[in-house]
Amino acid sequence: MRPKIYLFGDSITEESFVEGGWGSSLAHHFSRTLDVVLRGYSGYNTRWALKVIERVFPALESGCGGDADAPLAVTVFFGANDACLPDRCSAFQHVPVHEYKLNLHSIISFLKKKWPKTLVLLITPPPIDEDARIRHPYVENPMGLPERTNEAAGYYANACVAVAEECGIPVVDLWTKMQHCPGWQTAYLSDGLHLAHSGNRIVFEEVVMKLREGGLSLESLPVDLPLIADIDPNDPLTAFQES
Amino acid sequence: MRPKIYLFGDSITEESFVEGGWGSSLAHHFSRTLDVVLRGYSGYNTRWALKVIERVFPALESGCGGDADAPLAVTVFFGANDACLPDRCSAFQHVPVHEYKLNLHSIISFLKKKWPKTLVLLITPPPIDEDARIRHPYVENPMGLPERTNEAAGYYANACVAVAEECGIPVVDLWTKMQHCPGWQTAYLSDGLHLAHSGNRIVFEEVVMKLREGGLSLESLPVDLPLIADIDPNDPLTAFQES
Numbered sequence: 484m485r486p487k488i489y490l491f492g493d494s495i496t497e498e499s500f501v502e503g504g505w506g507s508s509l510a511h512h513f514s515r516t517l518d519v520v521l522r523g524y525s526g527y528n529t530r531w532a533l534k535v536i537e538r539v540f541p542a543l544e545s546g547c548g549g550d551a552d553a554p555l556a557v558t559v560f561f562g563a564n565d566a567c568l569p570d571r572c573s574a575f576q577h578v579p580v581h582e583y584k585l586n587l588h589s590i591i592s593f594l595k596k597k598w599p600k601t602l603v604l605l606i607t608p609p610p611i612d613e614d615a616r617i618r619h620p621y622v623e624n625p626m627g628l629p630e631r632t633n634e635a636a637g638y639y640a641n642a643c644v645a646v647a648e649e650c651g652i653p654v655v656d657l658w659t660k661m662q663h664c665p666g667w668q669t670a671y672l673s674d675g676l677h678l679a680h681s682g683n684r685i686v687f688e689e690v691v692m693k694l695r696e697g698g699l700s701l702e703s704l705p706v707d708l709p710l711i712a713d714i715d716p717n718d719p720l721t722a723f724q725e726s
Numbered sequence: 727m728r729p730k731i732y733l734f735g736d737s738i739t740e741e742s743f744v745e746g747g748w749g750s751s752l753a754h755h756f757s758r759t760l761d762v763v764l765r766g767y768s769g770y771n772t773r774w775a776l777k778v779i780e781r782v783f784p785a786l787e788s789g790c791g792g793d794a795d796a797p798l799a800v801t802v803f804f805g806a807n808d809a810c811l812p813d814r815c816s817a818f819q820h821v822p823v824h825e826y827k828l829n830l831h832s833i834i835s836f837l838k839k840k841w842p843k844t845l846v847l848l849i850t851p852p853p854i855d856e857d858a859r860i861r862h863p864y865v866e867n868p869m870g871l872p873e874r875t876n877e878a879a880g881y882y883a884n885a886c887v888a889v890a891e892e893c894g895i896p897v898v899d900l901w902t903k904m905q906h907c908p909g910w911q912t913a914y915l916s917d918g919l920h921l922a923h924s925g926n927r928i929v930f931e932e933v934v935m936k937l938r939e940g941g942l943s944l945e946s947l948p949v950d951l952p953l954i955a956d957i958d959p960n961d962p963l964t965a966f967q968e969s
Contacts, residue, residue, distance in 0.1 A: 484784060500754035507750035510764060511743035518763055521753060526954030534966035535951050541727060575959035622959070708778050711769030716818035716865070723777035 484551065485707050487518045488694075491532070491539065491590075492560030495609070495678060495686075497523025505678070505686035512691060516704040517555065526621075528564040528578045529586030536593055553598035555699055558690060559590055562608035562639040563676060566631055572622050573630035580638050587646045602697040604690065605647045605654040607640035609682065610661050612668035615675025631676065653697060655689040727794065728950050730761045731937075734775075734782065734833075735803030738852070738921060738929075740766025748921070748929035755934060759947040760798065769864075771807040771821045772829030779836055796841035798942055801933060802833055805851035805882040806919060809874055815865050816873035823881050830889045845940040847933065848890045848897040850883035852925065853904050855911035858918025874919065896940060898932040 490496050490506050499506025500521060510519040522539050524532070532539075565578035565586075578586065587605065594603050616629035624630065640658030647654035661667045661682065668675070671682030678686065694700065709722040733739050733749050742749030743764060753762040765782050767775070775782075808821035808829075821829065830848065837846050859872035867873065883901030890897035904910045904925065911918070914925030921929065937943065952965040 497757050498754075500750050500757060502746045502750070502754075504750070504754070507743050507745070507747070507753065510750065510753070511741075511745075511747070514740050514743060514764055514766065520761055521757055522950075523757065524951055524954075526957065531957075531962065531966060534963065538951065538968075575957075575962055707765075708767055708781065711767075714769065714774075714818075719774065719818055720777065723774060725781075 485516070485518050486704070487520050487554040488513070488699075489520045489522055489540070489554050489557040490560070491522045491557055492606070493523065493527045493564055494525035495523070495563060496521070496558070496560050497525045498677060499523060499683070499686075501683075503680045503683050505683045505690065508683065508687040509690060512687075512701070513704070515706045515708075515710070516701065517699075520554070526564060526576060527561070528567075528576050529561045529583050529590065530565075530578050532561055533586055533589055536590060540594070540597065553601050556602040556604060556694060556697065557594055557598075558604045558606055559587070559594075560606040561587070561590075562643055563631070563636070566608055566611075566636045566639040568630060568632065568635060571628055571630040572620060572624040572626065580642050583639055584642045584646055587643060588650070591646070591650050591652065602694070602699065603650075603652050604693050604697070605643050605652060606686070606690070607643040607654065607656050607658045608636050609657045609672065609676070609678065610667060611636045612672050612675035615668065615672065619674035619676075629675075653693045655686070655693060657686065657689070660689065661685065728759070728761050729947070730763050730797040731756070731942075732763045732765055732783070732797050732800040733803070734765045734800055735849070736766065736770045736807055737768035738766070738806060739764070739801070739803050740768045741920065742766060742926070742929075744926075746923045746926050748926045748933065751926065751930040752933060755930075755944070756947070758949045758951075758953070759944065760942075763797070769807060769819060770804070771810075771819050772804045772826055772833065773808075773821050775804055776829055776832055779833060783837070783840065796844050799845040799847060799937060799940065800837055800841075801847045801849055802830070802837075803849040804830070804833075805886055806874070806879070809851055809854075809879045809882040811873060811875065811878060814871055814873040815863060815867040815869065823885050826882055827885045827889055830886060831893070834889070834893050834895065845937070845942065846893075846895050847936050847940070848886050848895060849929070849933070850886040850897065850899050850901045851879050852900045852915065852919070852921065853910060854879045855915050855918035858911065858915065862917035862919075872918075896936045898929070898936060900929065900932070903932065904928065 564576040567573040611633040613629040807819040810816040856872040
């Protein structure tokens with residue numbers, strides 16, 4: 484069976500197979516080596532993610548699958564909703580930052596207990612363009628104030644990076660990375676929160692780099708069945724003999 | 727476990743997660759309902775597909791998975807390579823049309839025996855723009871003649887449609903559908919064979935329509951975990967209680 488990578492997260496994961504999305508780019512990149520499995524849940528924070536994690540990654544019948552079913556990697560990409568401010572219009576999605584940290588630890592523990600060898604890769608929430616958030620509210624916003632701020636998103640991003648260090652796992656610090664580019668607000672974000680085309684590209688490139696550092700790359704992964712370039716035009720069928 | 731759709735075919739399937747590709751569009755469309763699993767093998771014809779089909783869709787250990795592992799649908803999209811002419815530069819990929827028909831029958835029988843309830847959806851090869859094929863040869867082409875012709879592709883498309891009728895299964899007749907549009911050569915194809923952006927769009931739309939006719943649509947498929955729109959902002963956690 485071809486190995487898998489799960490993408491577990493919120494809307495930025497659920498929408499990752501949009502045209503030019505980071506999820507579909509991963510699936511294309513690994514088209515003969517890995518299955519990229521989408522587990523994105525729009526609007527979810529880490530508290531809700533923990534409520535459903537056993538349904539997202541269900542136990543197999545005993546004796547079936549087992550370690551063979553373990554994915555090679557899982558990306559865990561939450562925080563954008565946790566970081567909603569508790570006194571603004573999306574307060575119901577807010578999770579305090581100390582709970583966010585604990586929840587990330589619990590998600591990682593769950594995955595590592597289930598699949599000890601699986602690479603768990605954290606991704607921080609992206610930066611926030613507050614002006615755009617005022618123009619693109621998800622719910623009615625009578626206050627006219629952004630439901631998320633870039634400063635608050637930064638606290639959650641820092642917390643995510645800290646959790647990765649505490650657990651000894653890799654992290655893509657998207658909040659910091661994106662802000663290195665002047666004009667990130669419109670270059671990388673479509674509505675002040677979700678990813679524009681170039682933002683998707685960054686996530687794809689960063690995830691590929693972290694996977695590579697973790698030993699998962701096109702060079703190291705076996706190809707599923709002979710490549711056309713390795714098939715002898717004078718005797719094609721020998722390529723398909725089972726060893 | 728979330729149900730699956732397999733995409734089984736040649737390069738037009740393998741490349742279906744490119745930006746705007748029909749595979750990634752399907753994955754995006756069904757982002758909360760189905761896993762779209764890529765099993766595309768560039769250059770393969772139906773003869774080679776049959777040599778590897780048991781490795782593409784391996785048997786599970788007895789007692790494990792079983793019917794629960796059956797995908798809801800499999801797209802079978804071969805013929806573009808079978809239709810290479812036997813006296814041109816890609817002759818090693820050629821499969822005679824009568825063998826192509828038999829091979830399609832064998833592929834369908836394999837899938838139907840393994841998973842009797844699974845919807846098997848055939849897709850015919852696309853039309854061929856011969857001028858573009860001369861400009862984009864896959865292998866050295868000293869003759870300067872196209873390795874595929876539109877007329878030959880049409881024989882294979884007709885054979886594919888006939889097999890679908892013989893088996894009582896749905897088919898997307900891409901060869902005919904695309905030629906309804908004047909300028910299909912460049913509107914739908916990127917190199918006279920593979921799909922341009924608009925060509926990918928057609929395949930996506932046709933596959934979604936055939937799946938819908940087979941009872942598989944966003945309206946009929948259960949959503950994986952509560953949608954944000956169905957979560958009560960005043961009491962979010964009730965949405966996550968297991969019934």
